[in-house]
Amino acid sequence: MHLLDRLSIRLYHDERLKQYAGDHARSLGWNSTESQFLRFKTIAKAVNFDGKRVLDLGCGYGDFKTFLDMSCCVESYTGVDQQGSFIKQAKKHFEHQQNCAFIKGDFSSTTLPTADIVVASGSLNYRSRNKTYHAKVIRTMYEKAEEAVVFNLLNRNHFKETNLLEAHDPQQVLSYCLSLCPNCELIDDYADEDFTIVMRKLS
Template identity: 85%
Template sequence: MHLLDRLSIRLFHDDRQKQFSGDHARSLGWSSTESQFLRFKTIVNALNFDNKCVLDLGCGYGDFKTFLDMSCCVKSYVGVDQQGSFIKQAKNHFKHQTNCEFIKGDFSSTTLPNVDIVVASGSLNYRTRNKTYHTKVIRTMYEKAEEAVIFNLLNSDHFESSSLLEAHNPEQVLNYCLSLCPNSELITDYTDEDFTIVMRK
């Protein structure tokens, strides 16, 4: 991701953290914890995470790991986020769990491990100057996943793009994913404003 795009995202989250101190979901840009967890529920319902190695791109505070701990038992979890303050709090919160690791970095350029399942919830919604950014990230996620990739994006049919956030056409994204993975699925029945794609190997 371009340096100026990364800076815009960092400043956005710095401001949200000041405004919503202690509220993970709203600091991350979600409208509420319920909204954030609705996406997590959709992800967990689509795939079996039991005893899987999971890579969470744009992990924030590690809230998806918390959600996983309530519903299943993963073998390992790696979270990556460019926001240092998020990673610091995540490391502190999960310091007693030996099966998880948090890495500070831009996941579009950081060396990523191979895992069973790659997840990106909310982290692909940012606008970028690089027009091929999203397709390249999706391809990288697919290459790093042994079993499946699952991610959500804002739906351009219901959400208007802004200077920070970019919405996408669900069918166009699905068609691109199908070109990489014939077993790709579009999920739209959980909310209007975004959609989820599952790519199963």
């Protein structure tokens, strides 16, 4: 990701942290915890995470790990985020869980570990000066996944774009994903402004 894009994101979250200190979901940019967890529920319903190695790109505070802990037991969880304050709090919160690791860095350029399932919830919504950014990240996610990739994006048909956030056409994204993986699913029945793509590798 371009340095100026990263700076815009950092400033945005710094301001959200000032506004919503103590509220994980809103400091991350979600409208509410319910909105954040609705995405998590959609992801968890699409793929079985039990006993899997999970790579969470744009992990924030590790809230998806907290969500998974309520319903299953993953083999390992690795979260990646460029916001140092998020990673610091995540490491502190999960310090007693040996199956957790957190990496501070831009997941579009950081060397990533492989995992059974690669997830990105909300973290691909930011606008990029590089027009091929999202396609490259999706390809990298697919390369790093042994079993499946699950990510969500803002729906261009319902979401009004901003200077920071970019929306996408669900069918166009699905078409690109199908060019990489023949087993893809589009899920768009849980929120008007959002859609989820699942890419499953054939065993």
